[in-house]
Amino acid sequence: MNPSAPLPDPNESDRVVPREGWHVLHLFYHIEQSQWALHTDEEKLEAKTRLAELVQEIRSTPSTQLLTFSMVSPKSDLGFMLLTDDLHQANDFEKRLSRALGPDILSPVYSYLSMTELSEYTTTEEQYAGDLVRDEGFAPGSAELEAKLEEFRKRMEKYNRDRLYPNMPDWPVFCFYPMSKRRGAEHNWFHLDFETRRKLMAGHARVGRTYAGRIRQLITGSTGLDEWEWGVTLFSHNTQDIKEIVYEMRFDEVSALYAEFGDFYIGLQLPLDELFRRVGL
Ligand code: 76R
DSSP: OOTTSOOOOTTSOSSOOOOSOOEEEEEEEEEOHHHHTTSOHHHHHHHHHHHHHHHHHHHTSTTEEEEEEEESSTTOSEEEEEEESOHHHHHHHHHHHHHTTOTTTEEEEEEEEEEEOOOTTSOOHHHHHHHHHHHHOOOTTOHHHHHHHHHHHHHHHHHHHHHHSOOOOOOSEEEEEEEEEOBOSSOBGGGSOHHHHHHHHHHHHHHHHTTTTTEEEEEEEOTTTSSSSEEEEEEESSHHHHHHHHHHHTTSHHHHHHEEEOOOEEEEEOOHHHHHHHTTO
8 A cells, every 4th residue: 555545534433444554574583603604705795685675675665665674582583674665575575585695594583464553543533533622622623723623634634644654763762572362251452432542542652652752662463364463563772661661550540450472582773784783684
């Protein structure tokens, strides 16, 4: 989907089906050092050149972003995050990335497929207009109210566009983990009514916004695509900020009662030549 195409109307229903987002693949590999060591220097250079050229090709494809990471701890050595509009293209790039260094050099350890999506819980124009009339004394139908609403529409248009077609930051610390909302006998997120979920999420977002400038977050939906319901991707300038936000949010009512977490992956975003040296290629 072209980032400049019209966006779906998030006010259409209380359960926005995220039809038009990008596909997102998180790919984590081990480097088979024993296999790599069998190659001559010339073969190694060729293999690295092949991967570097592929990374260039992917990065110059429209509506596509590719991030490269040196992963921290032996859980994984090398990581990619690929965002692209078309699933065939995502699939093609992903297969070629896995093979680029030659057979049996990269072995997959974890991967995750999700899509960018609009939030179900963003403020609607009706809610915003209601707040202005009730709390700030704007007269219904007035030119002043209309001007505020026009501003709101522009803001939401940009906000929704950024969610569907995000621009990933080049911040050094990267954290990925999958999440689901609990569906237990006592605490079942999917059995709450929309208003309750919206209120809980508003509290969550308030905490989140206190991390502006320190944390960039991308929540991507994976219901029906992968094992968990969302992928959480965080970027920061240091690991302390990641630890702090995840710790604080666990005390959020919504996370405390309803969040389940998968495995965490931490990586460092590095330019390719530095990355090759770091991971021993
Ligand atoms: O969409 C927005 O950016 C604003 C409101 C918002 C939504 C709808 C928001 C804000 N999040 C939303 C949805 Mn979030 N988020 C997480 C984690 O939950 C945990 O305990 C840890 C994992 C972090 C660290 C985080 C950070 N968020 C979600 C959802 C989907 C739920 C659903 O739709 O039912 C999940 C799984 C989730 C999890 N969140 C923010 C943040 C931060 C930093 C913000 C503020 C962003 C900003 O305003 O710039």
